[in-house]
Amino acid sequence: MTYDPNNIFARILRGEIPCKKVYEDSHVLAFHDVNPQAPTHVLVIPKGAYVSFDDFSAKASADEITAFVRAAGQIARDLGAAEPGYRILANTGLNGGQEVPHFHLHLFAGRRLGRMIAAD
16 A cells, blocks of 8 residues: 555645544644544544554654654543543554555544454
């Protein structure tokens, strides 16, 4: 999968498409998913042009990686999800179900999610 600079997350980052923002810093943007799969469903994206977790982990700077991980934890705390719990999911590649070629985490919370998300 190659990076498409016109993917929906790139367009959100450029301000071309609005989002319901929950967090932003110099490296990270987080916003509510428009098609939530749980009562709380937030997408956490790096501001850099990374296709997948693999791409991000190989090419992002230490500052970007640190900011991303810290932001995900802060968002969970800010949303009141740290206790009783939440799920983080990153789909990578075709077999992993990735639809948008921009690395992102899904943060799900607000109800018991069970052991795994149901497969199609």
